[in-house]
Amino acid sequence: MLENIDSPPTLAECEKNADRCIQMVKTRFDIRLRSLCANYLGSSSERITINMSEPQQTLYEAIIRYDIDSVRIQLVNNVNPNVFPNNPTITPLILAARLKFYDIANELLLFGADVNGVDEFGRTALHVAVDNNDEATVYILMFHNCNLEKYDNVGITPLGLAVEKNNIYMVRYLVAHGAVVYKEEDGIELPPLSLAACLGYADILQFLLSVEEGDSIKKRMHMNFALCMAIDKGQIEVARLLIDYGAPLGRWDESELSPLEYAIIGDQEDMVSL
Structure with missing residues (x-):
């Protein structure tokens, strides 16, 4: 004061x-x-x-809680990005793909996660992403060079799974990025063309038929087999489409039936008239 x-x-x-x-x-x-x-x-x-x-949050808990900061901290501290010690039936990457957490999937891949690791069903993260119609995760997996042709335990590739799901957009996406339509016959998987024919998915079949193949003999073989499958399953519209595209009508191999013989044995008059 x-x-x-x-x-x-x-x-x-x-x-x-x-x-x-x-x-x-x-x-x-x-x-x-x-x-x-x-x-x-x-x-x-x-x-x-x-x-x-x-107690420390496990990597599994961090992923299911979508805690990307915790995921990153654990990876920086050398937590294994490929296994859950208490849950060996699924990999961290497949869990992230299942939950559609593409940014966590990318983080795991940046820290060395195996892009082709499998779960108990032999499915890769790509199988899971295709099953989920998750293009963002599919793109990330492709960026990290995932195997597009890997079979799961029942002999299905990601492309085959997309066909089975009747997902024309995913089929187009996979083919555009290198998935093989006309493979060498391996007896493991029903080829994409034949699978689409069996299921009657005409739009997918038409797209697959439009895919160029340098080996014309191989493509004609696939078309013949697909036609036989379409006739055997009674898919008349699909059979007509294959014939319009020039599918061979005779026996491809002496030990196999021709499309016409499939129709006769199956007592399918509509198919015989094609």
Whole structure:
């Protein structure tokens, strides 16, 4: 406070009182600041102690909770990106694909996850992403050079799965990125063309027929087999489409039946008349 309130203070008195007020405020501020810092540090230490006493979140839990920060921290600290110690039937990458968490899938891949790892059914993350119609995850997996031709335990490739799901958009996407339509005969999988013919998926079949193949003999063989399958399953519209595209009508191999013989044996008059 000013010492003399009855007369106006001199300039020297104002400066003196101002300095004293400033010093008093600074002192009180310093005391308050130290008090706040002490309180903050104390409570922070308590929080750290509590957190350290809690069990660490597993990679599995971090993924299902969509906690990408926790996933990243664990990967930086060398947690294995390929296995769950308590759940060996699925990989972290496949779990992320199943949940459509493409950014977590990408994080796992950046830290060395096996893009072609399989679950208990022999399915890769690509199988799962195709099954989910998840183009974002499919794109990421392809960017990391996933195997487009890997079979699951029942002999289905991702392309075969897309055909089976009647997903023309995914079929187009996979073929555009290198999935093989006309493979060498391996006896493992029903070829995509024949699978589409069996199921009567004319739009998918028409697209697959439009895919160029350098080996014309191989393509004609696939068309012949697809026609036989279409006739055997009574898919008349699909059979007509294959014939219009020039599918061979005779026996491809002496040990096999011709499309006409399939129709006769199956007593399918409509097919015979084609």
